[in-house]
Amino acid sequence: MIKNNILFLSLILLSANSVLQAQKVTKLKPVKHASIDTPEPSDICYNAQNDSFFIASDTGVLFEINREGKIIRKQKQKDTDFEAVYSDNQYVYAVDESGRTIYQYEIQTLQLKNTIQIPYNGPRNKGFESFTYDAARNKYLLITESHPALIFELDSNFNVVKKTDISTIAKDISSARFYKDELFLLSDEDMMLIKVNPITY
Numbered sequence: 001m002i003k004n005n006i007l008f009l010s011l012i013l014l015s016a017n018s019v020l021q022a023q024k025v026t027k028l029k030p031v032k033h034a035s036i037d038t039p040e041p042s043d044i045c046y047n048a049q050n051d052s053f054f055i056a057s058d059t060g061v062l063f064e065i066n067r068e069g070k071i072i073r074k075q076k077q078k079d080t081d082f083e084a085v086y087s088d089n090q091y092v093y094a095v096d097e098s099g100r101t102i103y104q105y106e107i108q109t110l111q112l113k114n115t116i117q118i119p120y121n122g123p124r125n126k127g128f129e130s131f132t133y134d135a136a137r138n139k140y141l142l143i144t145e146s147h148p149a150l151i152f153e154l155d156s157n158f159n160v161v162k163k164t165d166i167s168t169i170a171k172d173i174s175s176a177r178f179y180k181d182e183l184f185l186l187s188d189e190d191m192m193l194i195k196v197n198p199i200t201y
Contacts, residue, residue, distance in 0.1 A: 028193065034067070034068055034069035035069055036055070036065055036069040036071075037069070037071060038055050038057055038061075038063045038065065038071065039057055039058075039059050039061075040057050040058035040059055041055045041056070041057055041058075041063075042055075042056050042057060042058055042082060042083045042084070042085075042129075043055070043056045043082075043083060043084045043085045043130070043174075043175050044056075044085065044175075045085050045086050045087050045092075045177070046087075047064065047087050047092070047107070048089070049087075049089065049107055049108075050064070050072070051066075051067070052064050052065060052066050052067070052072060053065050053066075053067075054085045054087050054092050054094075055085065056082035056083060056084060056085035056094050056095070057082055058081055058082065058083070059082075060076060060077045060078065060079065060080035060081065060082055060096075061074050061075070061076050061077075061082070062074065062075045062076075062077070062082065062085065062092065062094045062103075062105065062110065064110075073110055075105060075110040075112075077094070077096070077103055077112075079099075080094075080096040080098075080099060080101075080103075081096055081097045081098045081099075082094045082095065082096060082097075083095055083096070083097040083127075083128060083129050083130075083145075084097075084128060084129060084130050084131040084142075084175070085131070086131045086132050086133060087107060088107075088133065089107070090106070090107055091104050091105060091106065091107055091113065092104075092105045092107050092110070093105075093131060095128050095131045095142070096128075097124075097125070097127040097128050097129065097145075098124055098125070098127065099117075100117060100118050100119060100120050100127060100128065101115055101116065101117055101118070102115070102116040102118065102131065102142070102158065103115055104116065116158045118142060118152065118154070118158070118160065120144065120152075122144055122147070122148075122150075123147060126144065126145050126146055126147050127144060127145070128142050128143065128144055128145075128152075129143060129144060129145035129172075129173060129174055129175070130142070130143035130173055130174065130175050130176035130185075130186075131143070131176070132176045132177050132178055132183075133178065134178055134181075134183070134198060135178065135181075136181045136198070137198070137199075138155075138156060139153050139154060139155060139156075139161070140153070140154040140155075140158065141153060141154070141176060141183075142154060143166075143173050143176050143185075144173070145172050145173060145174070146167070146171065146172040146173070147167075148165050148167040149165070149166050149167045149169070149170070149172065149173045150163050150164065150165055150166070151163065151164045151166055151201060164201055166185075166196075166201050169185065169187075169194060169196065169201070170185065170187035170189070170190045170192060170194060171187060171189035171190050172187055172188055172189045172190070173185050173186070173187060174186045174187060174188040178198070181198065182195055182198060183195070183196050183197075183198040183201075184196075
């Protein structure tokens, strides 16, 4: 009986160790930091056009900063709560959580080109928190924060084509980005950067 219990316990420990190995948990360390003068930043993305960064602020301001953290440009959108930002070669997109709206700006001038409404009936302050683009599959991903955390897949015309619940991945999803066709999610509450399968999530 004792031998059986020890064997059973050993199998559990081996199984737990295998799960931990499969997750490949890695601790990341920052290599550089810069102070920025942007109030209530919510999200950041790289702008390859200017070798700079765009920052979305809770105050409804879209900032562009250089690598030293100095503000280059900014664009204010009245009565908005920006939570997510993404840029490509032509446009920069800022997402208003409360208004369920994607604002599309010309990247060179920061002039507003288009506003896109995406209906969502979830809690007002638990709305869209992340926005990115999957170039390999030609779709945008718009992600709610929590309760539940949902991935809205949008086509090139910003029509919702699929919704996927990813609440089991983390307590919340604060940001999302594709890098070399891999999808990375950031969790604020769990303090984790998570790489997920870009097809099955």
